[in-house]
Amino acid sequence: MANQQTHDHELAKHRAEAKWAATINDQLFPLARRKLAARDILDQAGVAKEFVLVRDHDNPNDVVLEDEKVVDLAGGNVFRTMPRCEAGPQRPCTAPPKLAFVCDDAWEVTLAGKQTGHSLKRLLRLPDDADLLRDFESPNDQVIRNEDVVLHADGPVFTARRMTLTVKVNNQPVRFKERRVTALQLKKTAIDQGVKIDIDSVVYPVKPDGSLGPAIRDDEKIVLHECDAFNCVAPDDKS
Amino acid sequence: MTSHSIKADVSRAIDEIRSAFPGVMLDIEPDTEGGAFVKAHEFDLGSQFEPARSWSAFRITFQYPFADIYPHFFVSTLRRKDGKPLGEGFHPNNQWQHPGGNEPATMVSRRSNRRDAATETAALKLAKVLDWIRSR
Numbered sequence: 001m002a003n004q005q006t007h008d009h010e011l012a013k014h015r016a017e018a019k020w021a022a023t024i025n026d027q028l029f030p031l032a033r034r035k036l037a038a039r040d041i042l043d044q045a046g047v048a049k050e051f052v053l054v055r056d057h058d059n060p061n062d063v064v065l066e067d068e069k070v071v072d073l074a075g076g077n078v079f080r081t082m083p084r085c086e087a088g089p090q091r092p093c094t095a096p097p098k099l100a101f102v103c104d105d106a107w108e109v110t111l112a113g114k115q116t117g118h119s120l121k122r123l124l125r126l127p128d129d130a131d132l133l134r135d136f137e138s139p140n141d142q143v144i145r146n147e148d149v150v151l152h153a154d155g156p157v158f159t160a161r162r163m164t165l166t167v168k169v170n171n172q173p174v175r176f177k178e179r180r181v182t183a184l185q186l187k188k189t190a191i192d193q194g195v196k197i198d199i200d201s202v203v204y205p206v207k208p209d210g211s212l213g214p215a216i217r218d219d220e221k222i223v224l225h226e227c228d229a230f231n232c233v234a235p236d237d238k239s
Numbered sequence: 240m241t242s243h244s245i246k247a248d249v250s251r252a253i254d255e256i257r258s259a260f261p262g263v264m265l266d267i268e269p270d271t272e273g274g275a276f277v278k279a280h281e282f283d284l285g286s287q288f289e290p291a292r293s294w295s296a297f298r299i300t301f302q303y304p305f306a307d308i309y310p311h312f313f314v315s316t317l318r319r320k321d322g323k324p325l326g327e328g329f330h331p332n333n334q335w336q337h338p339g340g341n342e343p344a345t346m347v348s349r350r351s352n353r354r355d356a357a358t359e360t361a362a363l364k365l366a367k368v369l370d371w372i373r374s375r
Contacts, residue, residue, distance in 0.1 A: 198353065212363070215370045238328050239309060
């Protein structure tokens, strides 16, 4: 019993310390705490007063949140905005809210607030050998083991360490020790590992379906995932 | 002339264009040498242009993948909204010449002098040309 109380106390402390974040219109914003007024969330996202916050649920009846409404991010941290003048009467929403799990400024959305360490790594497209830690406001981040139960309500922000990611650059494997790199770093790393490209190559992400994403500027940051693929080609010249 | 006369490498290039640009429709006409004339419908070129969207047409020759793909052709009425000339690399008053006929077009000529045949596909070339236009 004493052990359980200690555990509960530690968990409660951790909940108080956990970092929080929300996505608003597909952009990530760190937030100071789990419960905030809707207007405070909008202010942190730099959203004009003419807009209201809308919580994104798994159906069309998303929930409009009045400015003074206290929003618990544990009840859904995926939002969009809409013009205040369009926020009319609402239909009841019974669908579950969308939940964003965040790791190193990248995020994935799910409806499942209860995960394991392993399922969360898979959701976040982290390699299995990565160390996953829940990010706290203190330096003492909590190591998440594969078998640990991970609740979104305990804090959705994580960080990954000691991992090796392998991506493909021009169909050749290139290993990275960090997830967030610029396109220039991607090319330098690929060149260091023997890929025959020039440093001024144009970088294109190749999606799993084979489609090409837009060219990535040299100074643009990319969040790498295991098995990502890129094509680097020489820039064109005028003919 | 049937589609069987298109070389395998050229057919693969066409398939890669389909994969790279989902939703884009391709008109394919074989040439007499194993290559193909390709017209892709259609792409966003950027709000600085009018029209902001255009088809893009080009020929993949039988030498592919060892030959570069250029020039590319776009709608003949392409102009900048700000009234300035289209600029270097654009050649208005041109023609897209293909077996089905000739049609007025704006030619964009971008050559890849350091092209690597092993990595630069027709799809990547098209992506580069489109990005270049959008950056003008």
